[in-house]
Structure formats: structure tokens, C-alpha cells
Amino acid sequence: MRKDKLAHLGNCIRAARHVCKLTQQELADDCHVAIKTIQNIEKGQMNPSFEILYPIVNRLGISANILFNPEISDEDMDIEHLIGKFQICHPQERKFMLNTVDCMTEQFLAQHSESDAEKSE
Numbered sequence: 001m002r003k004d005k006l007a008h009l010g011n012c013i014r015a016a017r018h019v020c021k022l023t024q025q026e027l028a029d030d031c032h033v034a035i036k037t038i039q040n041i042e043k044g045q046m047n048p049s050f051e052i053l054y055p056i057v058n059r060l061g062i063s064a065n066i067l068f069n070p071e072i073s074d075e076d077m078d079i080e081h082l083i084g085k086f087q088i089c090h091p092q093e094r095k096f097m098l099n100t101v102d103c104m105t106e107q108f109l110a111q112h113s114e115s116d117a118e119k120s121e
Contacts, residue, residue, distance in 0.1 A: 007044035008070040014042040016060040031055040061085040 017027050017038075024042070028035040033052055040046035041056070048056070057064065063084035066077055086097060 003044060005070065006047055009048075009067055010042040010044040012062060012067050013038075013056060013060070016062045017042075020060055022060075027056065027059065030059050057084075058088055061088040063087070 017024070020027075022030070024038045025035050028038045031038075031052075032055065037046065037048070037052060038056075041048050041052075056062075057067070061084045063080035065080045066072060066084070072080065086094060089097060
């Protein structure tokens, strides 16, 4: 794998770890790998095997599209971020997430309608 792709992979892992508020040691412990493995991946110095990458991706809730598509747009990255988090949840948690998103979306749409009505007055 080329260096720039390994750097992208490492940056994605590091950013997701920070979002999850985990130290490198905590992530390593959760994924049953050495801290040096996490450090080398984040530095772009290691091309991890599937056996190493899979538990990291699952623990952090990262979509594979983010990891393997460095040219992904910011909008698509947001969507993939949400999908990654959704995928690591249990079915009951997923239902809760969907209900929450539905409720929030309806509130946003109502605000947009109010705002549009005020502009047309």
C-alpha cells in the first residue's frame, strides 16, 4: 500500500479515536493489540492485516468507505460516519437512534417551514 494511503488510514484511525475519547492504550486494550501497533498505524508506518484492522474499525465505529476512499467528500464522510456508528450498535440501540434521527429531522423541517413562511411575508 502506498505511503499516502497508509497516512490516510492512520489519520482516520487517530481522528476516530479522539472522537471516542480513547487513548492509544485504551484502544489497544479494547482491540487486544499492542499499543505499538496502534502507534504505527496512526503514524502511517504499518499496513495492518484484516485481523488487526477489523476490531479497531468496529471499536471506533468507522465506515470502511472512509478508510479506503481518501477522496471522499466532506458530506459523504459525514454520512459514512453516521453509518459506521449505526452499524456497531445493537438492534435495540439502532431503533432508538432511528427514532431520535426521525424526531430531530421533523423538528428541523418544521423550523425550515417557519423560516420560509417568515421570509415570504
